[in-house]
Amino acid sequence: MRRPLPRAIRPRRRLRNLERAPDQQAHHQGQQRNRGLLRDVRASLQKIHPWLEDFGLGYKRDDPSTIKEECLPIIHQKGLLQAYGFPHESFTWGVRSEPGVIGVFEKLFNTEDLLASFDAVNVSLPNRRDLPPVKPWAHQDQDPLRPGFRCIQGFVNLNPCGDNDGGLMVLKGGHLISKEYHETFKNEEQEFRWTNEMYLFTDTGLKWLEEKGLDLLGSQRKERGVPALST
Numbered sequence: 001m002r003r004p005l006p007r008a009i010r011p012r013r014r015l016r017n018l019e020r021a022p023d024q025q026a027h028h029q030g031q032q033r034n035r036g037l038l039r040d041v042r043a044s045l046q047k048i049h050p051w052l053e054d055f056g057l058g059y060k061r062d063d064p065s066t067i068k069e070e071c072l073p074i075i076h077q078k079g080l081l082q083a084y085g086f087p088h089e090s091f092t093w094g095v096r097s098e099p100g101v102i103g104v105f106e107k108l109f110n111t112e113d114l115l116a117s118f119d120a121v122n123v124s125l126p127n128r129r130d131l132p133p134v135k136p137w138a139h140q141d142q143d144p145l146r147p148g149f150r151c152i153q154g155f156v157n158l159n160p161c162g163d164n165d166g167g168l169m170v171l172k173g174g175h176l177i178s179k180e181y182h183e184t185f186k187n188e189e190q191e192f193r194w195t196n197e198m199y200l201f202t203d204t205g206l207k208w209l210e211e212k213g214l215d216l217l218g219s220q221r222k223e224r225g226v227p228a229l230s231t
Helices: 024-029 041-053 090-096 097-109 176-183 201-212 218-224
Strands: none
Touching: 041 090, 090 097, 176 201
8 A cells, every 4th residue: 555645845945154155156157066976876876766666566676667656656747756754764864964965065155054954856767658748847946035045956966967868957147137037027926835935937937038048948948848047
């Protein structure tokens, strides 16, 4: 029997000592890429498959026919696992506790006094035929009413990821006009969400960004997804 799905909680990301100057390069570009942060990537990967198999629903890592809904715990169609306490498994904490990962944020905020959260793990299994095509999901993970260099989000890739693999896409420089954008669209109707820390962009908003010269993907938008407005 499938485990009951607990309420998936997406904690707010908060940081102390905001008066300290952040890393200027990251602040200017709105994004930063780092390589080789984990000491043993393979060890982290090897713990995810047993976790999925232990549900007893039929998933087997060496049997592609078991990569389907009835053999897996509930996974968001975009690959996110937020339930079952998965973000707080020991191997998940192992990744977020890596000195290389922590060091990025220490450098970014020029302090070791950090308070952060970990809200989800993406488990995108290959060649799934039981899910609809993934649609663009342009969003901003910060409350528009609380602007500024406040909500800093990162992710750690455990597998090689290239230009044709999908995944996160960021609108470089979007954070520089975030305040102007939300002032322009402050009266736009938004669907209800239990937290304002996730803002979904509409087609009208995306067109506004394109007119500002920030549509970096052009015609690739529909094929590979649209970037998030980084803040």
